[in-house]
Amino acid sequence: MSKRHRILVVDDDPNILDFLSMYLGSEGYDVLTALDGQQALSVIEREVPDLVLLDIMMPSVDGLTICEQVREYSPVPIIIISALGREEQKVKALDLGADDYLTKPFGIQELLARVRVALRRVDTGKLVPPDAIFESGNLRIDFLRRQVNVDGNAIHLTPNEYGLLRELARNPDRVLTHDELLGRVWGKDYQDTIQYLHVYIGRLRGKLAAVKGAEIVTQSGVGYMLKTLT
Secondary structure: OOOOOEEEEEEEOOOHHHHHHHHHHOOEEEEEEEOOOOHHHHHHHOOOOOEEOOOOOOOOOOOHHHHHHHOOOOOOEEEEEOOOOOOOOOOOOOOOOOOOEOOOOHHHHHHHHHHHHHHHHHHHHOOOOOOOEEEEOEEEEEOOOOEEOOEEEEEOOOOHHHHHHHHHOOOOOOEHHHHHHHHHHHHHHHHHHHHHHHHHHHHHHHHHHOOOEEEEEOOOOEEEEEEEEO
């Protein structure tokens, strides 16, 4: 029997917590809840959920601060669920480590679909053949263990950052289009959200700044390529 995924729902509205807990539970997920930021941080460290659904506007510690703090030690997928729908708010959340952003009010089926996509990305690495290794210069990627090393030092990536690097590394020196990358990493429903891609490529480049032997190259208006340097 496969392990049930554990989802933490963080919102200061008890009615939303009850509503989401009911629907997520009916889909077979184990649901944890937190009413404020401090409680959420404690639950994440203690229970290690597979996914976090996180509101932004909360007492004590807001959702963006939680996102930033969690990213210092955990790659757990984070989906922001917020009434704040401005583009700059979404970009800021993505920059701070969120994997997805859903604006309230939302349809429960759309939320469930995004939950499935996020959890599928987490599980993907478990099915990779054991000999799947990429090496170029001082960059080494172990696809089985989902480990990325530069000069032997571990690089901590979120699931989406890792998914992007995985797809680029599996197709070295080949341009992958925006649609290809969005479809493979986020799913077909995200193929028009190039904004996500630009934000994550920027974050990935920052984390791989010390790499010598490969670089992410932009093909303007087309996509990206992991160029191996010889």
